[in-house]
Amino acid sequence: MENKYIIKSNSFTFLNDKIKELSKDYKEIENFSLVEDSIDDVIESMQHFGFFSESKCIIVKNVKYFAGNFSYEEECNKLKNVLSNLDDKTMVIFINDEVLKSKKIVKDLISLGVKFIDLTGNNEDDVVTYITDYFKKENISINREALLEIYKNSLNNIDITINEIERLSNLSNNITHDLVASNTKKNDEDVTFAFSNAIIAKDFNLGFKYLDTLLKNGSEPINIVALLASSFTNIYMVKSASVDGLSDEEIAKLFGYSNPKRVGVLKRNGKIYTLDQLKDIIVSLSNLDLKLKSGYDQIYALKEFLLDL
Structure with a gap:
């Protein structure tokens, strides 16, 4: 019986459905988050039977070991050791919104029989x-x-x-x-975000259509540049923090985002860029802002920037 899982998910809805499906036969369920709990707390639970039955399901969220550049060698070794001897009546589900299958710990756990489930809907x-x-x-x-x-x-x-x-x-x-x-109503705010999302995704045909709509509706090019600068800056900050091994909750707290889900969206948007590319784009937007304030044809300069992007 499969009883060890790693789940990669950026959807609260699908993640909860999958957890319910996997844990439906377990009366006792324990929840941990490696933002608030230590791996030693999790391991202690994995080594003991449940209070009310011999079987239990342990759910561990925000497992930052599966992404980022840090190796967390000590913690990962502890995890591998306990999983090698996990009782068949205990199920453990590890969850993170980013899982790099190329990381050594992920490869090692899969070799120990841990099943990897991707719920991100990447296409x-x-x-x-x-x-x-x-x-x-x-x-x-x-x-x-x-x-x-x-x-x-x-x-x-x-x-x-x-x-x-x-x-x-x-x-x-x-x-x-x-x-x-x-x-479905599309107000100016909807179009603004749709434009930003299309440019970030490099869907320039769609982006220019939204740009034309924004300009026809009276949006100022300098405000559009400010929107793009804010979007790319947030993506850069989140990507950099994620590379350093911070969880979504930690990133949200660090940058003052009210909902960690925003971090997941920004991380997905940043997947097609390197940190150096994002830096270059932010600098280019800063230079474009100076151009617009120096008497250049604003619409021409903005479209020229987008074509070069």
């Missing part, structure tokens, strides 16, 4: 499969075109996408693209 096919199956249980159908439209409007955030589909399901259990188009 559109994964997203469609996850969300379609999720709503089938609720007797709600949604076609691919409608689902991807909602997903893009939700800045590629699975949980926001689910919330929007649940809202639309109050109108119909069969969600089509026409239903989405007629019941």
Whole structure:
């Protein structure tokens, strides 16, 4: 029986569903977070039977050992030793929003029989499969075109996408693209974030369409530059902190984000960039800001920057 798992997830909804599925036969469940608890606390629990039954499920979140540059050699050795002798009646689930399968500890745990589960939905096919199956249980159908439209409007955030589909399901259990188009409002703020998201993702065809909409609606180029500078700066800060081994909760606290989910979004957006590339973009945006304030044709300078990006 499989009883050891590593789960990579950036969706609260799918993560909770998977935990419920794996732990449904366990009456006793213990939860740990390596932000608040030590690995020694976890190991102690793994070495003892449950209070009310011989079997128990141990859930360990924010396992920073699976990502970043730090090796955490002492902690990882302790973890490998206890997993090598884990009782069959104990299930353990390790969770982190980033898991590098190339890291030695991840390779070692997989070789010990730990099963790796990726719930991040890294491509559109994964997203469609996850969300379609999720709503089938609720007797709600949604076609691919409608689902991807909602997903893009939700800045590629699975949980926001689910919330929007649940809202639309109050109108119909069969969600089509026409239903989405007629019941989804795009205000200036939506377009602004959609523009920023498209540029960060290097979808320049879509980005220029949103840019034209923003300019037609009276947005000032200098404010658009400030938006991009803020977006790329936040991505750089989060990526740098993540490389240093900080968890999402630690990063959120460090930078004053009210919700750690924002950290997950910023980390995903930063995957296609190196830290050096992000530095160069931030410097270029600073130079562009000076240009706009020095009498250059603002729209031309902004579009020139985007074409060079």
